[in-house]
Amino acid sequence: MKKSIYQVGAVVILSAFLAACNTDTDEPTTSNAANEEPAETEEVQNEEQPETTETNETDESDDASSDQQEEATETSSEETKAEQEDKADNTTLTYISNGQPFEEKVVTSTSDEMNYTIQHFENYTLTSEEPGVDSLLNNADEATSMQIEVVQKEDVTFDQLKESAKETISAIAPDSTKDLDLASTLEERKEISNIVGYEALLEDEKVVKVVIERENLFVTLTIYDNVQADLTDAFLQMGLTIQ
Known part of the structure; x- marks a missing residue:
């Protein structure tokens, strides 16, 4: 009987000991799992942050590059415009x-x-004389001038204009006309x-007809x-600029 009590007591003590051991083993496992998860989350966040920073730096770099390109384009356009204006202000024609030889600004x-434009010397004036005919007047000498007639190609042929010009000159001075050498x-x-x-020559006066295609x-x-x-030649050089 006494032996049975000892056995029962030993069983109870052993059961209590095992229960205590199981309790001590489970608590650290739960605690470690809880502590490890935040650490992993922090590492992921730390890895993502540099990517965001690099993206922002790239965007800022692209914006700066775009601004520089726009400024360069605007500067180039301004320089081109200035060059064109300077060229227009300094256009000259040379004549004999x-x-x-003489060279003058136009x-x-x-x-x-x-519907045409012409480049002419500054002391000359373009006026409308009659329908289909303009005059370019030399402001310094009213005795010298040039009539201008411009027609579209569908209205007439070069040969027709050539024959008309030749007939007009021949009628002015039948005995003193000549063809001009304009090959150059x-x-x-x-x-x-x-x-x-x-060209027709009447004493000191000259009348010249030129047809240009x-x-x-x-x-x-x-x-x-x-x-x-x-x-x-001065009038001819100006007339050649008509377009």
Whole structure:
């Protein structure tokens, strides 16, 4: 009987001991799991933050590069515009008068009646004389001027204008007319397809007819000049700029 009590007591003590051991083993496991999860979360967050910073730096770099490109484009456009204006302000034409070369600045004028522009010397004036005919006047010498007629290619042919110019000159001075040698003009000005010229001389007065063919139009020039002024080439050089 006494032995049975000891056995029962031993069983109770052993059971209590095992229960205590199981309790001590479970608590640290639960505690470690709870502590490890936040650590992993913090590591993930730390890894993501540099990517955000790098993205922001890239965006800022792209914006700065875009701004620099825009500024460079604006500067380039301003320089190009300034160069064009400077070039327009300094355009000149060279002509021969009385055996001497002259170079003068020109300005651009637009016909009031016909669809063309012309570059002419500053002391000359473009006016509308009558329908289909303009005049370029020398402000310093009223005796010298040039009539301008511009027609579209569908309205007439080059040969028709050529024959009309030749007939007009022949009627003015049948015994003192000549053809002008304008071959060098075709060589120097590729935009001119054809050109012919005729001159009539009446004592000291000269009348010159020139027909010019460009890509889209015909131009007929009638130049009134005199031996003393000798501005035929000056008027011709201005007339060649008509377009």
